[in-house]
Amino acid sequence: MAVEALSAGAVARRLGVAVTTLRTWHQRYGLGPSQHVPGHHRRYTAADLARLEVMRRLTAEGVSPAEAARWARQAPETISGGTVRHRSGTVRDGGGATIPVGRAGPVARGLARAAMRLDSAAISETISRAIATDGVVDTWDRLLRPVLVGIGERHAATAALVEVEHLVSRCVSTAFATVTMTRPAFGPPRILLSCAYEEQHSLPLEALAAALAEAGVSHRFLGARVPLTALLDAVDRTGPAAVVVWSHTRFTADPAQLSALLAAPRRPLLVLAAGPGWQSDTLPAGVMCPTDLTEALTLAVAVRDSLDRSAVS
Numbered sequence: 103m104a105v106e107a108l109s110a111g112a113v114a115r116r117l118g119v120a121v122t123t124l125r126t127w128h129q130r131y132g133l134g135p136s137q138h139v140p141g142h143h144r145r146y147t148a149a150d151l152a153r154l155e156v157m158r159r160l161t162a163e164g165v166s167p168a169e170a171a172r173w174a175r176q177a178p179e180t181i182s183g184g185t186v187r188h189r190s191g192t193v194r195d196g197g198g199a200t201i202p203v204g205r206a207g208p209v210a211r212g213l214a215r216a217a218m219r220l221d222s223a224a225i226s227e228t229i230s231r232a233i234a235t236d237g238v239v240d241t242w243d244r245l246l247r248p249v250l251v252g253i254g255e256r257h258a259a260t261a262a263l264v265e266v267e268h269l270v271s272r273c274v275s276t277a278f279a280t281v282t283m284t285r286p287a288f289g290p291p292r293i294l295l296s297c298a299y300e301e302q303h304s305l306p307l308e309a310l311a312a313a314l315a316e317a318g319v320s321h322r323f324l325g326a327r328v329p330l331t332a333l334l335d336a337v338d339r340t341g342p343a344a345v346v347v348w349s350h351t352r353f354t355a356d357p358a359q360l361s362a363l364l365a366a367p368r369r370p371l372l373v374l375a376a377g378p379g380w381q382s383d384t385l386p387a388g389v390m391c392p393t394d395l396t397e398a399l400t401l402a403v404a405v406r407d408s409l410d411r412s413a414v415s
């Protein structure tokens with residue numbers, strides 16, 4: 103993209119934000135114009151514009167301005183043909199050729215490379231092999247979470263990798279869906295899993311569903327974006343002992359969903375608010391907040407065990 107140095111008004115028009123917003127982002131987060139022309143107002147360069155574009159996109163997606171600014175400051179400068187120039191001066195093709203996986207190890211690095219190649223066969227094989235060898239919980243915590251977080255980071259910084267995010271999500275879902283119950287169910291499923299209304303992030307709950315299957319705990323999983331009325335209908339018709347509601351971002355974390363479950367005629371014994379969207383200080387009394395997959399699994403297994411005991415006695 104060849105961009106001449108732009109005035110604040112021109113940048114505001116290109117991004118579709120107010121000039122006052124640009125001024126705030128400059129003053130509060132240091133995302134201002136960097137070209138100085140003597141005797142004139144400072145001008146925005148192509149690199150400034152690229153950073154502001156990241157800022158605009160992330161804030162529109164609901165990321166807080168401070169967090170968005172952190173990503174925007176790291177954003178590479180987009181230059182012609184989809185190639186990006188990092189501020190170190192290095193040039194990479196296609197928006198960065200790797201997904202950062204921290205210290206996650208060689209299998210995660212291999213999975214990240216397969217993801218970048220959009221090699222769904224290799225992605226699926228790696229995930230299935232890991233589940234068979236290490237189980238669902240370890241596969242989620244040590245292999246999949248690092249890669250997913252890396253994809254999220256890369257996307258936030260460059261606006262790229264949406265196709266990778268979608269492909270990997272699909273492979274993860276398929277692998278988890280094929281984990282089968284390790285023992286026959288004792289009675290009908292008494293655990294209900296549901297994403298909050300409009301919540302599209304379902305993978306952590308799919309991980310829980312697979313971990314439950316692996317542990318021989320039968321359950322129902324309603325999937326993503328479940329309207330409250332549908333969730334309440336499901337509770338009314340199936341009488342679950344425990345309901346887990348997943349919210350990934352604060353936009354889907356309406357505590358009224360949990361209050362409605364607690365007020366339901368067939369009130370579940372346990373209501374779990376799972377996921378980083380929920381804020382514990384805003385939740386109704388009586389709701390539990392597991393912090394990771396292991397804790398959620400332990401609670402669900404405990405519910406199943408206590409139901410089994412009372413059915414036997």
Ligand code: B12
Pocket residue numbers: 163164165246247248250251253254255258267268271275300301302303304305306307309310350351352376377378392393394395398
């Ligand atoms: C895959 C993905 C998607 C997929 C989801 C597919 C699916 N079937 O789930 C799709 C493409 C649909 C998607 C959509 C969107 N996404 Co998205 N997505 C992701 C990504 C890459 C992974 C999500 C995930 O599964 N995380 C699970 C693990 C990997 O997260 P974690 O942080 O390690 O988990 C913590 C806790 O959750 C807990 N935990 C982990 N597992 C478990 C399991 C259980 C049972 C429990 C109790 C706890 C627990 O432990 C961890 C430590 O606290 C994240 C990046 C990220 N860092 O999460 C972005 C991310 C969550 N998405 C983001 C955004 C903005 C969106 C969209 C709004 C984008 C858009 N413009 O459309 C939409 C959301 C629409 C909606 N209404 O829901 C942002 C959220 C920013 C924010 N804080 O609000 C993120 C963080 C990316 C980013 N850095 O910008 N996304």
